[in-house]
Amino acid sequence: MGPDTILAARPATFDAAASMLARASADGQTVRLRGGGTKLDWGATGPESRIEVCTARLARVVEHNTGDLTAVLEAGVRLADAQERFAAAGQMLALDPPLTGAGSSEPDATIGGIVASGDSGPLAHRYGAPRDLVLGMTVALSDGTIAQSGGKVIKNVAGYDLAKLFAGSFGTLGLILSVNVRLHPLPVATATAFGADGDPGALATAARALAAAPLELDALDIAWRSGRGGVLARCCGAEAVKRAHRAAGVIQAAGLDEVDVTDEDDALWERQRGRQRSRDNALVRVSARPSALGELLRASERCGATVVGRAARGVSYVEVDPDAVAGFLAELPAGASRVLHDAPAEVRAAIDPWGVQDGPALELMRRIKARFDPAGACNPGLFVGGI
Amino acid sequence: MSASALLSRLAAVCGEEYVLTHPHALATYASDGLAQYHQTPLAVARPGSVDEVHGVVRACFEAGVPWVARGAGTGLSGGALPVAEGVLIALSRLRRILSVDLDDGAIVVEPGVTNLAISRAVSPTHFFPPDPSSQIVCSIGGNVAENSGGAHCFKYGFTTNYVTGLEVVLSDGTVVELSDDAPGYDLLGAFVGSEGTLGVATRISLRVVPVPESVRTLVAFFEDTSAAGDAVTAIVSAGIVPGAIEMMDRLSIRAAEAATHAGYRLDAGAALIVELDGPEEECTARFDHVMEMCSQAGARDVRVAQSEAERALIWKTRRAAFAAMGRIAPAYYVQDGVIPRTRLSEVLARIDELSAEYGLQVANVFHAGDGNLHPLVCYDSARAGEPERAEELAGLIVKACVEAGGSITGEHGVGVDKKRYMPAMFSEPDLEAFQRLRCAFDPHGLANPGKVMPTPRLCGEVPGPYREHPLERAGVAERF
Numbered sequence: 089m090g091p092d093t094i095l096a097a098r099p100a101t102f103d104a105a106a107s108m109l110a111r112a113s114a115d116g117q118t119v120r121l122r123g124g125g126t127k128l129d130w131g132a133t134g135p136e137s138r139i140e141v142c143t144a145r146l147a148r149v150v151e152h153n154t155g156d157l158t159a160v161l162e163a164g165v166r167l168a169d170a171q172e173r174f175a176a177a178g179q180m181l182a183l184d185p186p187l188t189g190a191g192s193s194e195p196d197a198t199i200g201g202i203v204a205s206g207d208s209g210p211l212a213h214r215y216g217a218p219r220d221l222v223l224g225m226t227v228a229l230s231d232g233t234i235a236q237s238g239g240k241v242i243k244n245v246a247g248y249d250l251a252k253l254f255a256g257s258f259g260t261l262g263l264i265l266s267v268n269v270r271l272h273p274l275p276v277a278t279a280t281a282f283g284a285d286g287d288p289g290a291l292a293t294a295a296r297a298l299a300a301a302p303l304e305l306d307a308l309d310i311a312w313r314s315g316r317g318g319v320l321a322r323c324c325g326a327e328a329v330k331r332a333h334r335a336a337g338v339i340q341a342a343g344l345d346e347v348d349v350t351d352e353d354d355a356l357w358e359r360q361r362g363r364q365r366s367r368d369n370a371l372v373r374v375s376a377r378p379s380a381l382g383e384l385l386r387a388s389e390r391c392g393a394t395v396v397g398r399a400a401r402g403v404s405y406v407e408v409d410p411d412a413v414a415g416f417l418a419e420l421p422a423g424a425s426r427v428l429h430d431a432p433a434e435v436r437a438a439i440d441p442w443g444v445q446d447g448p449a450l451e452l453m454r455r456i457k458a459r460f461d462p463a464g465a466c467n468p469g470l471f472v473g474g475i
Numbered sequence: 476m477s478a479s480a481l482l483s484r485l486a487a488v489c490g491e492e493y494v495l496t497h498p499h500a501l502a503t504y505a506s507d508g509l510a511q512y513h514q515t516p517l518a519v520a521r522p523g524s525v526d527e528v529h530g531v532v533r534a535c536f537e538a539g540v541p542w543v544a545r546g547a548g549t550g551l552s553g554g555a556l557p558v559a560e561g562v563l564i565a566l567s568r569l570r571r572i573l574s575v576d577l578d579d580g581a582i583v584v585e586p587g588v589t590n591l592a593i594s595r596a597v598s599p600t601h602f603f604p605p606d607p608s609s610q611i612v613c614s615i616g617g618n619v620a621e622n623s624g625g626a627h628c629f630k631y632g633f634t635t636n637y638v639t640g641l642e643v644v645l646s647d648g649t650v651v652e653l654s655d656d657a658p659g660y661d662l663l664g665a666f667v668g669s670e671g672t673l674g675v676a677t678r679i680s681l682r683v684v685p686v687p688e689s690v691r692t693l694v695a696f697f698e699d700t701s702a703a704g705d706a707v708t709a710i711v712s713a714g715i716v717p718g719a720i721e722m723m724d725r726l727s728i729r730a731a732e733a734a735t736h737a738g739y740r741l742d743a744g745a746a747l748i749v750e751l752d753g754p755e756e757e758c759t760a761r762f763d764h765v766m767e768m769c770s771q772a773g774a775r776d777v778r779v780a781q782s783e784a785e786r787a788l789i790w791k792t793r794r795a796a797f798a799a800m801g802r803i804a805p806a807y808y809v810q811d812g813v814i815p816r817t818r819l820s821e822v823l824a825r826i827d828e829l830s831a832e833y834g835l836q837v838a839n840v841f842h843a844g845d846g847n848l849h850p851l852v853c854y855d856s857a858r859a860g861e862p863e864r865a866e867e868l869a870g871l872i873v874k875a876c877v878e879a880g881g882s883i884t885g886e887h888g889v890g891v892d893k894k895r896y897m898p899a900m901f902s903e904p905d906l907e908a909f910q911r912l913r914c915a916f917d918p919h920g921l922a923n924p925g926k927v928m929p930t931p932r933l934c935g936e937v938p939g940p941y942r943e944h945p946l947e948r949a950g951v952a953e954r955f
Contacts, residue, residue, distance in 0.1 A: 155708060155817035156846075178714060206661075219664050220636050227908075235908035236901065241813045242629070243845040244882035245622050245668050246889055246900055247927070248909045249635070252664025261660075273714030296578055300600065302688035304753045327756040334754075375656040379578045400580065403656065427658050442658045448651040452915065453660045459911040472659040 092136045093120075100145040102226065102234055102265045109263060110232030112139050113465035119230075121259035121467055123164060123201030126189035130205060130429050131258055132441050134469020143200050146265060149173055151240070157271040158223065158240055163200025163264045170199060179271045183221055184209035184361065190430045191367035200264045206256030209361045210307035210322070213398050215272070218255050224268035225251035227261070230465040240268045253456070259467040260475050261460040275306070275324030279332035280353035283344030284318045288385035294319045294342035295381060295399035301338050303331055309360050310404075312385050312395040319344065319399065320356060363396040364405040370413045370431040371405060376424035378402040387419035410435045417443075444472040476538035478517060478560075484538075485520050485562065488530035493568075495519040504563050507548040507555040508609075511862075512891055516543070516557035523568045525585070525642070525677040532675065533648035535562055541921045542646075544675040546586060546617030549609040551809060552890030554621065554670045554926055561924075564675065566616050572596050573678065581639065583680045586616025590623075593681065601683040604631035607886065608794055619676050622668030624886040626719040626793075629844030630752075631684075633886075635667040640680030643673075646921040650677075665912060670888050671923040673916040687718070687752035691762045692786045695774040696743035700724050700839070703745035704819040706772035707843045710749065711816070713768065715761050717844060718752035724823075726803065726838035727796045727851065734799035737792040740776060747774075747843065748793055750786075796840045797851065804836065804853030806862070810869045811887040812876035816846040825875045826850055833868045835861070847885035848876065874899055889927045897929045910934070 099105035112119045120137040122128060123144075143164030150160040154177045161170055168187050174180050185207035187195035197207075203218040203225075215221060224238025227250070237250035254261055285291050291310055298308055298321050307322040319339060323331035332349045340347045350356070365371060376384060378400050388395045391412045397404030408416045410432050417439070420426060428441035444450055450473045457464075457475045469475075476484070485494045495501060496518045505513040517540070522528045535542045541561035548555055557563045569585035575596055576582070582597055590610040593603040606625035607613055613623070618634045619641070641653045641663055651674075653663040666673050697703040703722050710717065723731065723746045732739040739746055749765055751758045762779075769777050780786035800807045814822050823839065830837040836853040850872050854865035873883050873896050883889070883896040897906065906928060914934030916922075925931065 153815060153817070155712065156815040157711065158815070216632075216636060219661055220632065229908070233904045233908065235905045237905065237908065239813075239882045239900070241815055241846055241881050241885075243624060243633070243813050243842070243847045243885040245624075245886060246883050246893070247897065247905070248912050249622075249664055249668055250908060250912065252635075252661045253912065255664070256661055273716065276714065299580065300577070300685055302685045302754060304687075304757070325754075325757050326760045327754070330756045331754050377579050377581075379576070402579075425654075425657050444658050448645075448649050449653065449657070449659065449662065451649075452645070452651055452662060455915040455918075456660055456662075456912065459915045460908075 092138055093140050094138045096140045096142065098142050098145045102228065105141060105146065105263055105265060106228035106232045106234050108141055109228055109230045109465065113230040113463035118465050118468045121263050123198035123204070124166060124196035126187070126192065126197045127201060127205050127207070130441070131470040132474070133436060134467065137468070141263060143198060150266060152177070154179065158242065158268065159271055160240065160266060160268050161199045162266045163198060165199050166195065167197055167199050167202055168195035174271055175274055178274050180274045181221065181269055182211045182215035182272045183218060184211045186361045186364050190365040199267055203255050203267055204257060204259050204264055209364070210309050210357055210398065212401060212403065213305060213307045219252045221270050222251045222255055222267050223270055225254055226265045227254055227263060228265055229262040230461045230463050234265070238268060242270050258471050260457060260471045262466055275328065276326055277328040277351065278322060278324045278353055279328040279349055279351040280320055280322045280356055281332045281335035281339055281347070281349045282318055282320045282356070283336070283339035283347040284316060285344045286316045288312070288317065288389065289382045290343055291317050291319050291385065292382035294339050294344050296378070297338050297342050298335060299378065299400035301335070303335055305335070307357065308399050310381065310395065310397055310399045311360065311363070312388060315389065317385060320360065322353065322357065360396045363394065363407065366407045366430045369407050370410050370435050371407050371429040372413070372416065372426050373429055374404045374406055374420060374424055374426045376402050376404070376421045380421035380424065383421045387416065390419065391416040413439060442472040446473070481534060481538040481540060482518055484534040485518060485531060488534060489520050489522050489527050493521040493523065495521070504545065504548070504557060504565065507545070507550045507553060509551050509553045509890070509892055512553040512556050514557045514559055516563040517560050519563045519565055521565045521568055525569070528564065528566070528569070528675060528677050529644055529648060529650060531562065531564055532644045532646065535921060536647050541924045543923050544616070544671050546614030546620070547589070547612045549613040550617060550621060550888060550890065551811065552884065552888040552892045554888050554890035556891050558924060566614065569677070577601060580683050581680060582683055583678060584615055586619070586676050586679060587614050589614055590618055597683045598686070600686060602686050603637065603681060603683050605634045605637060615679055616676055619667050619679055620669065620671045621886070621888045624847070626721060626842060629720060629842065630716045630718050635664060637682045638663060638667050638679065639682050641666060641676045642678035643676050645674045646917040646919060670890060670927050672913060672927055674922055689755040689758040690718070690750060690752045690786070691758050692748065692750045692780040692789055693766065693777055694739070694789045695747045695749070695769040695777045696740045697745040697747065697772070697774055699744035700823050701820045702773040703747045704843070706747055706769045706774065707816065709768040709772055710765055711844065713764065715765065717749050719748065719750040720844040721748040721793050722746070722841050722843040723793065723796060724839040726836060727840045730799040730803045730838065731792045731796045733802050734795045735788070735792045737788045739792055743775065748789055800838060800851050800853060803838070805855045805857065807854065808852040808865045808869045810848070810850045810852060810872050811884050812848050812873045812881060813885040814846045814848065814876050814879045814881035816843070818879040819846065822848070822875055822879050826872055829868055829871050833864055835865055835868055837868070845885070846881065870896065891926055894927060894929045
């Protein structure tokens with residue numbers, strides 16, 4: 089809750105949530121929408137809202153259709169709780185972002201918050217971002233409308249894909265009430281091949297070779313810290329260990345050191361995930377061509393930054409000292425985009441977290457905001473271009 | 476701008492020979508793959524470059540004339556049906572592959588490039604997974620508009636999962652670059668599958684993936700579709716995600732076998748094609764398990780492709796299923812519905828009931844992994860009233876899909892053909908929310924009007940976004 093919050097609401101039904109939004113916007117009030125509160129600092133600092141609507145009591149797993157590998161989750165369901173339930177049926181939602189906030193140890197991240205922020209983890213290599221796993225969505229708009237889009241089946245092209253529009257929209261179009269998701273089988277076994285090197289170019293070469301190999305990796309990550317880095321390739325399936333040994337062969341052939349395979353790899357990946365957050369420094373998410381990886385690692389090294397990322401997707405999470413952020417941003421590879429996630433207040437005040445320039449795309453986004461939230465009630469000022 | 480002024484402007488943009496107005500020339504474009512709908516446009520413009528597309532759209536905007544973009548015209552929902560007083564923009568001349576960068580797993584193409592040409596351009600190491608059965612001729616621009624799937628989407632996903640960037644011309648002529656990972660709203664995700672109603676894509680960036688190392692294919696024959704459905708359930712429940720898993724029923728087997736002579740068993744009530752692809756060791760380990768599960772579900776006969784030629788033959792029969800229906804009936808109506816896979820037996824039983832009630836044969840071909848049914852409703856146009864009854868029956872099948880928790884379309888799109896079924900799936904507030912998106916992109920309703928939405932709607936003016944008043948900020952005044 090912000091210092092000026094006068095009302096913190098925790099609606100228990102869709103209707104209650106929608107009517108709160110409607111009432112607030114009719115009164116000319118703005119509303120801060122939130123889930124588990126693990127990413128509240130992300131985005132730009134907008135005007136303080138006096139009303140907060142939290143999804144904590146919208147926390148039912150409405151459906152888990154084991155035979156169809158689908159589920160319907162209310163927005164406030166903690167992903168950790170949902171995964172536990174899916175795992176009992178040998179299934180998972182293939183979405184593994186960090187579940188805690190920077191500096192916290194509680195896995196409070198909710199499915200609504202994860203989808204609204206578009207956050208993901210190492211499994212994004214194979215399964216993509218939340219937008220790729222969400223089949224349908226129910227949302228509340230600021231005029232009180234409750235609208236559904238998509239469906240509950242894994243294949244469906246009826247109507248506009250509003251779920252994709254709301255995924256990553258940071259609650260600026262309305263409140264996500266529930267999401268319909270596609271599930272995947274939980275792997276029967278996993279194994280990870282890894283190798284290390286002090287040369288960013290060598291790591292990039294190894295990552296490229298792994299991306300091109302027909303190994304069907306579930307995750308392909310890089311890590312970099314203090315002049316040395318590693319590449320990690322995770323295989324999942326009945327023959328995970330055999331395949332990981334082949335991946336190790338690819339890494340070896342690329343000339344990396346300390347090449348090995350482990351089938352007790354959960355901690356390795358937990359560490360990769362954990363380094364997508366920073367308590368004391370700035371955390372910048374960079375999206376660039378995969379082939380710019382070497383260049384990005386070199387720029388990070390010059391700025392004393394540490395990096396984890398999805399080598400083949402071109403997504404990197406760079407932790408950099410607050411004083412070095414501006415210098416690092418100036419060294420990004422051509423064509424890269426970046427978003428500031430965690431950062432101390434002074435960095436946040438000095439640098440636009442989004443870095444989106446005016447142009448036709450931003451203009452179109454403003455028109456979308458104006459159509460879905462004409463009152464400007466939902467999370468004002470938080471998003472790109474002051475949306 | 477008068478119609479003749481618009482035509483001169485189009486000719487100035489594209490060149491005289493690329494603006495068609497003669498009735499015979501226009502007739503070619505009156506229908507897409509769904510021939511029961513036809514409409515002659517005012518003109519057909521065939522721009523030869525991205526700049527010319529911009530010019531055509533701009534000219535239409537200034538004339539206040541609607542337009543419809545068309546790729547190869549293979550769509551099955553009337554999505555590329557022209558508008559009477561509008562311009563049809565045919566993109567077939569825009570077929571350049573602009574760049575291929577396999578290090579980044581990326582290819583950039585113009586919208587008229589065929590789906591198959593993309594996989595060819597990145598072969599032999601990579602491929603583009605969405606593979607609609609029209610892939611030899613259908614264009615990527617059309618795939619983007621329809622969010623096309625195909626036989627491999629249970630494992631690999633749809634077009635939307637592979638588009639990384641688009642250059643789009645909006646209906647006012649503005650050119651917008653959309654990217655899958657740029658900060659901001661996922662405009663790209665909203666655009667893919669919007670059936671040409673939000674604008675026209677003029678440059679398309681795609682992700683391609685490594686060709687699987689190993690492919691193992693079998694066809695299993697069952698007593699009936701219910702037993703084959705049990706095999707699918709067993710396979711999926713075992714955590715196996717086949718590259719493709721396709722089912723044909725008795726009638727479609729009979730028609731397709733007559734066309735291909737591939738050796739499908741004519742006494743079988745269902746054929747199930749299962750294809751595993753991926754790393755060698757994984758395929759081998761899983762394939763034996765799949766064969767076992769087919770047998771346990773009661774397969775009478777399981778045939779494994781021993782060579783690429785045998786694999787091709789198994790697929791040839793599946794791919795021939797639609798066209799081969801001509802051997803059974805003079806005409807047929809292809810339906811496209813989706814159900815939760817676990818409701819298969821129940822929905823097929825309902826289709827059988829409807830078929831008996833209407834006295835019309837229905838053959839079933841489906842993408843069994845994702846519950847996408849393609850019932851083929853057979854009829855004879857020479858018999859009075861039969862086409863109408865076939866259409867009615869096809870409509871009831873779609874409704875049965877929705878009632879089972881599914882969708883009115885899995886891959887063919889809504890277009891004009893299915894817009895009347897949209898209210899079965901979406902409430903008025905849902906449709907109203909769709910319209911908000913539409914109006915943000917195309918406030919004048921010029922891009923492919925009359926498609927997707929069940930009733931014509933106009934875009935109202937948007938009230939200005941709420942802005943804090945300076946007095947409010949200073950705490951001097953409050954809003955009530």
